[in-house]
Amino acid sequence: xxxxxxxxxxxxxxxxxxxxxxxxxxxxxxxxxxxxxxxxxxxxxxxxxxxxxxxxxxxxxxxxxxxxxxxxxxxxxxxxxxxxxxxxxxxxxxxxxxxxxxxxxxxxxxxxxxxxxxxxxxxxxxxxxxxxxxxxxx
Numbered sequence: 001x002x003x004x005x006x007x008x009x010x011x012x013x014x015x016x017x018x019x020x021x022x023x024x025x026x027x028x029x030x031x032x033x034x035x036x037x038x039x040x041x042x043x044x045x046x047x048x049x050x051x052x053x054x055x056x057x058x059x060x061x062x063x064x065x066x067x068x069x070x071x072x073x074x075x076x077x078x079x080x081x082x083x084x085x086x087x088x089x090x091x092x093x094x095x096x097x098x099x100x101x102x103x104x105x106x107x108x109x110x111x112x113x114x115x116x117x118x119x120x121x122x123x124x125x126x127x128x129x130x131x132x133x134x135x136x137x138x
Contacts, residue, residue: 053084060088067102071136075106078132085125086118101133110134 014033023029028036083091100109110130119126
């Protein structure tokens with residue numbers, strides 16, 4: 001079998017789609033004909049996607065919050081977790097909280113994050129994340 005020719009053939013026949021769509025029989029499909037309903041994703045594929053998502057989040061934080069890497073690991077992870085969940089625009093909407101965080105006012109920043117719609121929507125997660133911000137520990 002010539003793998004390169006098979007790949008070219010399958011891309012031509014199936015197309016290459018970046019977002020899930022319903023195929024001709026109503027199955028969720030993505031990529032090059034990946035039947036998500038029946039095949040799904042392997043653990044390796046899930047972790048590969050997660051790695052790519054984390055890389056994207058790091059780049060967004062590096063671009064938009066150039067000071068974030070000066071914090072301890074736990075606080076960096078808290079911000080990355082929020083960015084992962086909310087997207088960079090959602091995270092950047094927390095202007096006061098981020099300014100407090102930048103200034104090293106961790107408890108005040110945690111309180112500000114907790115006083116939000118986000119915290120009311122995901123209270124357990126918000127508590128875990130803001131505890132990391134407040135204490136600098138996991």
